[in-house]
Amino acid sequence: MKRSRREFLRDTGCGLTAAAIVSSLDRLSIVSAMVQQQPEVAADYKALVCVFFNGGSDCNNMVVSLDQFSSYSAARGDCSTPGATPNLGLAQSMLVPINPVSGGHFGLHPNFSPEVANPAQLAGLLGPWNQGKLAILCNYGSLLQPTTKAQYQSNAGGAFRPYQLFSHSDQINQQMSSIVKTTGQTGWGGRIADNTGSLNGVTVLPMNVSVSGTNLFETGVTSRQLAIGTGQLQTVLNLNWNGPASATPFTNGSSFRQLLGFDTGRALIKTSSDTMNQALSADQTLNQPDPMLTATFPGTSIGNQLKQVAKLIKIKDTLGMKRQIFFCQIGGFDTHTNETSADPTVPNGAGGQGNLLTQFSQAARAFYDEMGAQGNSNSVTLFTLSDFGRTFQASGSGAGSVGSDHAWGSHGFIMGGAVLGGTFYGAYPTLDVNGPDDDGGKRGRWIPTTSIDQYGATLAQWYGLPANLLTTVFPNLSKFATQSLGFLG
């Protein structure tokens, strides 16, 4: 009884013009908003790809200052030495050395480029770094305004401490919303879409697509995200029907569809129905054969997510998209214990940061290579976010491998053809629990020196958000002198 997509498309008689589909979807505010905006469609294509490191990735092991290595190893010990206490630090010999144009000597976590230590491994990010297409934004985070250690500690007038620092849920909210004084109701990716929808013209798909579930980042005031899984596009949204033909939900005007338009004054019912409506419309549009990809993506969760994004980008013209914001995530970074393994060149067991960085770096590298093969390098920028950084000092001790606790400033990775890379942006912290970047708790919670607003605004400007709308999307941006960090050309 299950009907093929082809039959469905034929029977619904849409002719598949975008306008025809849109006209049947007037309940979706996003679509009507777009129609009303008299779009000036962009000539070029651009996409932002957010990869969220869920749980708070330990930035202190992601990028290690070799110039401060003695402080680092004194605080964190050496995970490669059996019985060392603590065993949170990486040995200098493990690190992948890099010399950013901005100065200094640093080492990347070995799992950012697993092939360096073990050529049998799929390649990671050293290649893009060496090509100048990977930039690192140091010690960014949620800030109400530029904040010194003394200001943080006095918190005069409540003006210096973002709401609920160090809490997972609240800091994820702030990374995604850039609203740091309270709990954000919309994400900055969503608000970018609210204000740049005209660049896409009239499309069936929304600007924002998640391949990892519902997220605040892509939720705007009016914009809603399409959330799909991984796997073949033709089956990624698949509504089954084994009932009588006359009752099929595939037909416009069927009872199934009528019900979606009833009781819309009830907020919860409306949200549920809107979600189904969006699925029904995207279903048709996404019914495309999978394009051939050049790069080989690892079979990990993040590999599959970025592969799905790469497929959608490859068929962007078929989908009629000019601007897209994608959301992916990789979880498990909440490494209170078992953060390191004795030999990071061999990806360690579940939960370890190295294992996750291997998954990320190999998937991101495949994505980078694929964008190159598609000729979309300069059009697509991938960037990372995470809840927060983690304490420089280890959490507790014990028989097993230790980890680190929740902290504040973290490092972001930005990669793509348009990235002015091979260098650091922002300021790398002083690795000293009594130093100027510590919040005063003496555990190495770094006070950020760049705000999430600046990070987001830099990406948004490249994407095409007009300058006069920057503070609409990033209400707190005016507190910071620099509105573009310069990592995108």
Added chain:
Amino acid sequence: MRTRAFALRKCFVSILCAGVAALCCGSASAAPSLFSVSSSSTRAVALESVSMRAEPFSLNGAANFFPADPRTRITVFCMNLDFLQGEGASSLTADAEDAAHNLYPLKVEYVGTVPSFDGVYMVVLRLNDSMTSNLGDVLLRLNLHGAASNRVRLAIGTIGGGPADDSAPNPAPATPPGAATPLTVAQYQAQYNNPAFASDSDLRRFLEQASWGGRGDDVDFSHLRAIGIPAYINEQFNMPPQFIDASTDPKFSLASNYPFSQSYPQFYPGSPAPPCDSSTTCFRDNYTLYPLQKQFMLNALTQPDQLRQRVSFAVHKFIVVGGQQLNGNQPFWFSPYLQTIDRNSFGNFRNMLFEVTLNPGMGEYLNMRGNSVVSQSNPTPNENYAREVMQLFSIGVDTLNQDGTPVLDAQGNRVPSYDQTAITNLARVFTGWDLDTNKSISLDGGVTQTSAANYQDPMVPNNNRNRYDIGQKTLLTDVNHGTPVVVPACANCTTGTSAQQLANTQAYAITSLGTAIDNLFNHPNTGPFLCIQMIHQLVTSNPSPAYVGRCAAAFANNGSGARGDMRAVITTILLDPEARGDVKTDPNYGHLREPVLLMTSLLRAFNATDTSKTDGVLVSNSPSNFSNTMGQNIFNPPTVFSYFSADFGLPGTNLVGPEFGNLDTSTSYARANFMNTLFLQNTGVPGIPTGTNRPVGTKIDYSALQALATTPQQLVDALNTRLMHGTMSAQMSASIFATVNAISSGDPGGRTRTAIYLVASSSQYQVER
């Protein structure tokens, strides 16, 4: 506000009297009744609160009464506010809808009776900050206890436009109602002692809240009708769980819906794994959560202690251990956690917190197990459990009023309930604990003797004295302490023989832990925090502050002076006017059925059979298959923040909708596809996979409904009663009727299955109201 309002209402009396005298009656109803100006107009009797000007209203008050908050206040008039004693503005919600169907919540700042007209109320509303100055007409509504008023028309900026009327004009009655005599909470609850008091739809909604769904054979409904809700709740409280076996281990009092679970070694002994039907040592049953997930479904579908199960699952969702993080899903690491919750669900929350804290699965999950100081001078213990036990399990991040609303400082900002220092101090208390001694186990009928890490017994103070932080710790203030509770430094941990030092240190750790748990339990936030969680999960996502307050009062004192009595909390939640009463018409009432609840509700509603293979609902040997596809992998929440965030915001609104945290494009299809499998596909036809290790699938029984299929309207009406307790709108009913009627009467099964599918897959059903 109060003083000014009292002053104002004197001015209003003369105006109102004219209206009351001139106009006539509305029918008596439990829903609030907003007055319109005449029997031919829906325009509100409304005045700008300060200037007493009539509409149109500007966004900011002309008189600028509050320089810091000049937003206009509007006074409207109504009757039929069935308040309980002590209730007021915090029980009411109000909203206004504009021409574009945007819904603006309006803050209710004051409600009071009009002098000499004690049954007539004035309500002061603050206009919403998102409104624009020239909005035109909006339709205003008041909600109390889940019941919505009629809607009256207000002009913002200019008169005219706005949505079409959906209520008749409602002028004030010629004879105004007399003074109401509000009931106390106890009096309100006592009404339900008469089994005949509740309407059918009230009882059916009760079963949706207090069980995994009403049964299709109505056994539960009939019983409830016969004995009434309070007696039913008590019966549930006193119904033992199915596994009571104290003999397995004297330290481990098992009274739970999950059986004793044999300890297994960390790695599977031998390969390949034997088939599960012929061996008790197979991989599936010992190294995956399969047996527990299957037990969960069996319990939900067949066990009578439904209320315990609902409460236990609710607790599991905010005091989280995720099975997948526990040594490759080993059920014996996980089941003691489920058992701990089960045996405390109807007990005291203090004991729940204490036992969960020492549960070894929790210890493993949030790193209290083995937590150790680096040194006494630089302790830096692992902060994970300390942080999450406060944020997620007991007090939450914001300082709360007893009604669950956040306390605000002078700048209007929320006030943190603890800071990093408090976390550090609490983490220092949680040092020194580790697993009890290994369990000796016998495998393969006694052939293999080995030992396994002890994930059955509570954690114990470890024998390594150096792990403990023995210094002074400063905790939080609580209801018994006006200054922060201090755990003093250990006086005798470093005196005497080595053995004495260890014994003293272990005794100190036990005392300190008790003090810390008491401190969290006695924190003023704990009642409202727990109540919000439980109300969200059992009743509605957006309770009024008054509802939360009544629950928190029951938490603070069960009526006999005891704090933390779960039975009092549960009773108060389920016998509250916001949970009870007839059909709820407040547009924001209810909550989305999470995947697990959606599945169990439908399976119970259609008398799922073959329950020995309930996992087979999923037609695979992965019991979480469908639930997982819908975004809820049972017992495997992705993080300690559970299956979805407890404060997930409904996009585009200021409402909370936790269950929407995993409703997205994909999972909305997954829900419909579950309906398709259950109702349209899984009809017993051959072809469903079978095999010794392959359950064959649960089937539903809809024969009673099919008997109505010759008269499709009866079929739709029966579904309205059974699945939606009478909340189906006329247009929804008509739409489904038309579709069912178009199916040949010669295919009664097709008619029945289609009707069920359409109701079950609808948002109107999936949002439980």
